[in-house]
Amino acid sequence: MMIYEEYILRRALISKVTQETKDTYTYHIKPLESEIKGAPGQFNILYPYGGGEVPISVSGIENGDIMHTVRFVGAVTRMLSKMREGSVIGLRGPYGSIWPLNESKNQDILIVAGGIGLAPLRPVIMEVKKNRAEYGRLMILYGARTPQDLLYRREFEEYSKIEDCEFHVTVDKGDEKWTGNVGVVTTLIPKVEVNPKNTIAMVCGPETMMIFTVKDLMEKKGLNESRIYISMERRMRCGIGQCGHCQVGPFFVCRDGPVFQYSKIKRYFEVKYI
Amino acid sequence: MKSIIMMGTENELRTLFDKFKGKATIIGPKIPNGEIAIRYCELNDYSEIPREVEDDQEPGKYKLMQGKFFRHGFDSPKKYMFPSTLKIIRVEKELEVKPYNYDPKETVFFAIKPCDAAAIKIMDKTFTWNKDAYYNAQRGKITIIVENCIKPGKTCFCATMGTGPRATENFDIAYTKINGKVLFEAGSIKGEKILMEIEVLKPASNEVIIEFIKVMDEAYEKAKAPFTTINLPEKLEINIANENLWKELSEKCLGCGNCTMVCPTCFCFDIYDESHLDEHVDRVRYWDSCFTYRYAEVARGHFRPEIWAMYRQWILHKFSYWKKQFNILGCVGCGRCITWCPAGIDLRENVKKASIGV
Amino acid sequence: MKIAIFKFASCSGCQLELLNLEEELLEIAGKVEIAYFVEASRKLMKGPYDISLVEGSVSTPEQLEELHKIREESKYLIAIGSCATAGGIQALRNWAQLEEYKKIVYLNPEWIKTLEKSTPLSEHVKVDFEIRGCPINRKQLLWVLSQIIVGREPFLPTHSLCIQCKIKGYTCVLVTRGEPCLGPVVMAGCGALCPSFQRPCYACYGPSDLPQTIKLAQQFTEKGLSKKDISLLFKKCESWTPKFKEVVEKYE
Amino acid sequence: MSKKVEINIKPLTRVEGEGEVEIVVENGNVKKLQVEITEAPRFFEAFLIGRSYLEVPDFVARICGICPIPYMYSSSRAMEKILEIEIPKEIKDLRKILLFGEWISSHTLHVFLLHAPDFMKLNDVIELAKIKPEIVRKALKLKAFGNYIMEKIGGRSVHPVSCRIGGFYRVIRREELEEIKKECKDKQELAKELLEWILQLEIPKTKFDYEYLSLQDPEGEYPTIGGRIISNKGMNISEEEFENNIEEFQVPYSTSLRCRIKGRGTYITGPIARFNNNYKALRGEVRDILEAYGFKAPLVNTYQSIIARMAEIYHSTLEIERIINEYKEPEKPYIEGKVKAGWGCGASEAPRGILYHSYRINSEGYVEKARIIPPTTQNLAHIEQDILMQIPEIINKPIDEAQLMVEMIVRNYDPCISCSVHAIKVKIIKN
Numbered sequence A: 001m002m003i004y005e006e007y008i009l010r011r012a013l014i015s016k017v018t019q020e021t022k023d024t025y026t027y028h029i030k031p032l033e034s035e036i037k038g039a040p041g042q043f044n045i046l047y048p049y050g051g052g053e054v055p056i057s058v059s060g061i062e063n064g065d066i067m068h069t070v071r072f073v074g075a076v077t078r079m080l081s082k083m084r085e086g087s088v089i090g091l092r093g094p095y096g097s098i099w100p101l102n103e104s105k106n107q108d109i110l111i112v113a114g115g116i117g118l119a120p121l122r123p124v125i126m127e128v129k130k131n132r133a134e135y136g137r138l139m140i141l142y143g144a145r146t147p148q149d150l151l152y153r154r155e156f157e158e159y160s161k162i163e164d165c166e167f168h169v170t171v172d173k174g175d176e177k178w179t180g181n182v183g184v185v186t187t188l189i190p191k192v193e194v195n196p197k198n199t200i201a202m203v204c205g206p207e208t209m210m211i212f213t214v215k216d217l218m219e220k221k222g223l224n225e226s227r228i229y230i231s232m233e234r235r236m237r238c239g240i241g242q243c244g245h246c247q248v249g250p251f252f253v254c255r256d257g258p259v260f261q262y263s264k265i266k267r268y269f270e271v272k273y274i
Numbered sequence B: 001m002k003s004i005i006m007m008g009t010e011n012e013l014r015t016l017f018d019k020f021k022g023k024a025t026i027i028g029p030k031i032p033n034g035e036i037a038i039r040y041c042e043l044n045d046y047s048e049i050p051r052e053v054e055d056d057q058e059p060g061k062y063k064l065m066q067g068k069f070f071r072h073g074f075d076s077p078k079k080y081m082f083p084s085t086l087k088i089i090r091v092e093k094e095l096e097v098k099p100y101n102y103d104p105k106e107t108v109f110f111a112i113k114p115c116d117a118a119a120i121k122i123m124d125k126t127f128t129w130n131k132d133a134y135y136n137a138q139r140g141k142i143t144i145i146v147e148n149c150i151k152p153g154k155t156c157f158c159a160t161m162g163t164g165p166r167a168t169e170n171f172d173i174a175y176t177k178i179n180g181k182v183l184f185e186a187g188s189i190k191g192e193k194i195l196m197e198i199e200v201l202k203p204a205s206n207e208v209i210i211e212f213i214k215v216m217d218e219a220y221e222k223a224k225a226p227f228t229t230i231n232l233p234e235k236l237e238i239n240i241a242n243e244n245l246w247k248e249l250s251e252k253c254l255g256c257g258n259c260t261m262v263c264p265t266c267f268c269f270d271i272y273d274e275s276h277l278d279e280h281v282d283r284v285r286y287w288d289s290c291f292t293y294r295y296a297e298v299a300r301g302h303f304r305p306e307i308w309a310m311y312r313q314w315i316l317h318k319f320s321y322w323k324k325q326f327n328i329l330g331c332v333g334c335g336r337c338i339t340w341c342p343a344g345i346d347l348r349e350n351v352k353k354a355s356i357g358v
Numbered sequence C: 001m002k003i004a005i006f007k008f009a010s011c012s013g014c015q016l017e018l019l020n021l022e023e024e025l026l027e028i029a030g031k032v033e034i035a036y037f038v039e040a041s042r043k044l045m046k047g048p049y050d051i052s053l054v055e056g057s058v059s060t061p062e063q064l065e066e067l068h069k070i071r072e073e074s075k076y077l078i079a080i081g082s083c084a085t086a087g088g089i090q091a092l093r094n095w096a097q098l099e100e101y102k103k104i105v106y107l108n109p110e111w112i113k114t115l116e117k118s119t120p121l122s123e124h125v126k127v128d129f130e131i132r133g134c135p136i137n138r139k140q141l142l143w144v145l146s147q148i149i150v151g152r153e154p155f156l157p158t159h160s161l162c163i164q165c166k167i168k169g170y171t172c173v174l175v176t177r178g179e180p181c182l183g184p185v186v187m188a189g190c191g192a193l194c195p196s197f198q199r200p201c202y203a204c205y206g207p208s209d210l211p212q213t214i215k216l217a218q219q220f221t222e223k224g225l226s227k228k229d230i231s232l233l234f235k236k237c238e239s240w241t242p243k244f245k246e247v248v249e250k251y252e
Numbered sequence D: 001m002s003k004k005v006e007i008n009i010k011p012l013t014r015v016e017g018e019g020e021v022e023i024v025v026e027n028g029n030v031k032k033l034q035v036e037i038t039e040a041p042r043f044f045e046a047f048l049i050g051r052s053y054l055e056v057p058d059f060v061a062r063i064c065g066i067c068p069i070p071y072m073y074s075s076s077r078a079m080e081k082i083l084e085i086e087i088p089k090e091i092k093d094l095r096k097i098l099l100f101g102e103w104i105s106s107h108t109l110h111v112f113l114l115h116a117p118d119f120m121k122l123n124d125v126i127e128l129a130k131i132k133p134e135i136v137r138k139a140l141k142l143k144a145f146g147n148y149i150m151e152k153i154g155g156r157s158v159h160p161v162s163c164r165i166g167g168f169y170r171v172i173r174r175e176e177l178e179e180i181k182k183e184c185k186d187k188q189e190l191a192k193e194l195l196e197w198i199l200q201l202e203i204p205k206t207k208f209d210y211e212y213l214s215l216q217d218p219e220g221e222y223p224t225i226g227g228r229i230i231s232n233k234g235m236n237i238s239e240e241e242f243e244n245n246i247e248e249f250q251v252p253y254s255t256s257l258r259c260r261i262k263g264r265g266t267y268i269t270g271p272i273a274r275f276n277n278n279y280k281a282l283r284g285e286v287r288d289i290l291e292a293y294g295f296k297a298p299l300v301n302t303y304q305s306i307i308a309r310m311a312e313i314y315h316s317t318l319e320i321e322r323i324i325n326e327y328k329e330p331e332k333p334y335i336e337g338k339v340k341a342g343w344g345c346g347a348s349e350a351p352r353g354i355l356y357h358s359y360r361i362n363s364e365g366y367v368e369k370a371r372i373i374p375p376t377t378q379n380l381a382h383i384e385q386d387i388l389m390q391i392p393e394i395i396n397k398p399i400d401e402a403q404l405m406v407e408m409i410v411r412n413y414d415p416c417i418s419c420s421v422h423a424i425k426v427k428i429i430k431n
């Protein structure tokens, strides 16, 4: 007799829900059965009863609770949107590769995030903050469509207070109250001084945004492609390299990614409709 | 393991079949009542294996007729280890998860073709890497008896893929029917032991072996594609961004997905949540295909929204990425995707064109 | 949860599929309140309704008016069957002269009031979900209902019939007999019934999610089918869907 | 004192649709009595023109989701006559099993889900299930059996896919039928019990001298497909003579045509007509039970149509088993004919009565003219007649009862599921 252990969902309790934007909430999730881990860059699969599974990046770990920031875009995520403190959900993971924190020791870190793309990078910011001495300068470039779409606004002050940290935010379209930058996230790149020999860039956002960011980082900042890391999104039905959906060329995003060294994925990433 | 060729007659083949009767589920070729193709199904008796029939296969065409040697229909051993529909887990309210249990039976694949045996080898790599519980449970209980192909069909290209027409690995016993004789080879210790129990079998004489080689050599020439696998992954990827090429190659493609469904190695699946009124949900695994529109769809976009890109994914996965993923090519040259493509697209021609560019 | 079932121009087959859920019928009635179902109950409750299942195409002025009223009264409107999702078999009149048709069928054609065309609901109001097929498959209907009960927006597969045909393990009639099966461009859902009877699919479920109808028509031409026969193949209960219409118009 | 009674029943539905009943009685005189059909016209006879003869059965099946099989049979029979196809016994047998499957399903639906609640003064089957859960459960099982048969042989119960002109698309194997047979005994038992229950229902008492029209099977069996058209008043014609003897007419308030026997008037077709005209051909087991409860042909009370329907259900379960026992797989799944120009007609017994089709096709097999006369069309004029006969009783009842009574009269004819009019709103104004 055999069972499919890979697919056993573990029960977990939503211990806290924070609204980030109109359509994005952060969930603090407390494991009920066994500990849930998750390193920066990795993702878990969340399962609202009867809805289906969705891969969601780890956006933080706090007091043993794991945090996931979810934007409600489809059937399953909209089901999650109805979950409140005390709801039970299913979860499996963590899966996937992690941001190159080891390689970044004593290096400057440049984070470029677009929209919901800040969620998987938040744990990196927290890690640098916690072990500040181990890393070089921290530069965060973050863009969203409107001021209302910015994630973690309540934490922005905390980010800018991190020692030796540059934090730039932009929106595609401002409103009356907005006094900051306006423009796509790549317009922030000239604002930072980058030492190409000593910087690791971590990029996450919509695919077009990543294409232009990487291009700028290489062409304008002279960053070598092996110093750039991107986090990719694909349809995933299993999360463990079985179902085939997440392939990008020879890579399974769920196992070989989602975080890729750009030099490794470049050949495929740049091909249309790959 | 001694690879001695033993000689017998059809009687010994029947004896071999009977050895498994009652001890294992025997899966082999059969034309079930009213069917119009050879199918792999459970056999109760040796006599159910078709005789005096031949399958005429061409791109987009399959016909059964009178003849001496048949190959295969559209289904392959894949469906026994990777069922087209499978309940994985049951979830009850409050998220109580109850896994379904699997208890696969001891199974013999009898009279499958060398390409099918080779496909199992590929699946072994993909599914073992994947830790697929169901696959592994069934796979551990399988005996493979191969019939070598003395007459490859018009869509076969196993010779090019190095998987046939004579089986060289991944089988327990292989046999070849030549002019009234049946030659047996063991491919594993298990196979050797079984053969030893059939006392009537004698080592084949040199003349018989020469005859055997000649038949197999002739067969080999008939199962070639117009390309070689040497450096194929690299050659194909040179054209990866050549949109026009892929558009031309997929000009007739209907995106119906038949090719991936009949392929003995394709492994993609989807999982549906089948909710029931009594408040339980079955998470069910179904075969999926890179030709379905939803395959590469994400919440707000689509990574492969056009047929040509899907077609490229399929070819490149089989003939390039697969090698990088599993250190083996994903195609065995059985030709099923050529025969069963309703548009009759000839994969061999397209791989050839893609590997040199147009 | 209050469910209402409405009917426009149709054969009642789709709502019959609801009644054909013999084993589940009483269970459904226990979970939801069947508030309006002319076919099954004398007791008709007023709206608003949580879910409205609407069968039939819009083909008279009164129906159009009623549809707008139903939309207003329903939180979630589901169109069921080819008639409601594609205009149905009666949409064949959309190609013809209505007055001619009236004369053929009726002794006193002047008494007959109808709209110029028979159209799907989605041409007139927002439809939240479509269950397709002529008739719908009651297993799909049950799946959709249980998804809604569980709190999920409904989902049904939209891929080609060929995939379902192969999953079920049926022998292809197009390849073995050269018969013009529409499976490659038709949406799965019926369970590949026709191929299971060695009959080519005639498209009760309409186009799949990326239907290459023109290419398939071209294939049939190569197999020797006449232009007329090809246009007739696509001119059935799903003829008014854009991708099928394209072939009909090109080949007619 | 003038007394005006106005009964307005809306919506009422047709074979596959919507309709209403309107009655106005003033001082005991009927001023208006209309069974109106407002169902949207669908123009089948028009768009069949120009289609290939082979497509017709699938098209006409779509006229009615509740009785698609007779639609396929009547049209196939008409075409088979043109193409000179002789249907062998094996295929005839298969067709009968499939048709009996539909009778079981359709009749059970009507008897228990739609009609029986009337006799118990209930709104619907859900309410019936509360007081008679066992009966409803058994009925649903029986209905499921009918659907199961249609799914086995036809692929699905609504618009089956296996039927074609000349037979079936593939040979239906013995094994497949054996599976049905396994269920038969159990279902016969259910049908018998349910028949006994129906026979004990309290049914209103009326007695009218109506004309009943049905087919008569050429082999002396209970009528199913083809045969002579006979009545209790001496009509005995061939299918070919149908159009000469039955005339269709139209009324301004209805999108459905209606029928009468030329020079004679309205008539009833359906289970009660079959039962009355072919009582001897019913299985002995069925007659034994009927007679044990004191019933036999002719039934002259249209409310007793529920008895005829239930008797046919039991009969069908018995016949299915017999036919399966005798079944031999045909050599070819269907018989091919010679396409040529011609006219042909065919009739079969739909659950609701005679379904008549006729077609003219050209030498390439494309339809030139189509004519379809469904049973509900034939019954429609008679339903008005039946209400008219009972008006004196109706108007003397309290409003709700009068309302229900009209509805019941209509439902006695089972005018297709939509027409079962369980939701007829009846407006009665008395002043």
Ligand SMILES: Cc1cc2nc3c(=O)[nH]c(=O)nc-3n(C[C@H](O)[C@H](O)[C@H](O)COP(=O)(O)OP(=O)(O)OC[C@H]3O[C@@H](n4cnc5c(N)ncnc54)[C@H](O)[C@@H]3O)c2cc1C
Pocket (backbone or CB within 6 Å): A043, A051, A052, A053, A054, A055, A056, A057, A058, A068, A069, A070, A071, A072, A073, A074, A075, A076, A077, A078, A116, A119, A120, A232, A233, A234, A235, A236, A258, B271, B272, B273, B294, B297, B298, B299, B300, C155
């Ligand atoms: C590695 C990774 C990390 C991610 N991290 C985040 C994150 O941190 N935050 C975030 O907001 N998003 C994240 N995403 C994206 C997130 O996974 C998607 O937004 C989410 O999966 C959308 O699911 P949905 O059901 O809501 O949307 P939909 O697009 O409606 O559903 C997804 C698809 O599932 C299919 N489907 C629907 N129902 C069923 C069913 N019952 N059975 C089978 N299939 C069905 C549909 O075909 C649909 O197209 C990440 C994605 C990846 C790959």
Ligand code: SF4
Pocket (backbone or CB within 6 Å): B252, B253, B254, B255, B256, B257, B258, B259, B260, B291, B337, B340, B341, B342, B343, B344, B345
């Ligand atoms: S290659 Fe052929 S079988 Fe494959 S999807 Fe295209 S048309 Fe279908």
Ligand code: SF4
Pocket (backbone or CB within 6 Å): B258, B342, C161, C162, C163, C165, C166, C171, C172, C173, C174, C175, C181, C182, C183, C184, C192, C195, C200, C201
């Ligand atoms: S029979 Fe039709 S649906 Fe099935 S695989 Fe062939 S073409 Fe596709």
Ligand code: SF4
Pocket (backbone or CB within 6 Å): C161, C186, C190, C191, C192, C193, C194, C195, C200, C201, C202, C203, C204, C205, D161
């Ligand atoms: S015609 Fe196609 S969609 Fe309709 S039942 Fe047959 S296979 Fe299914």
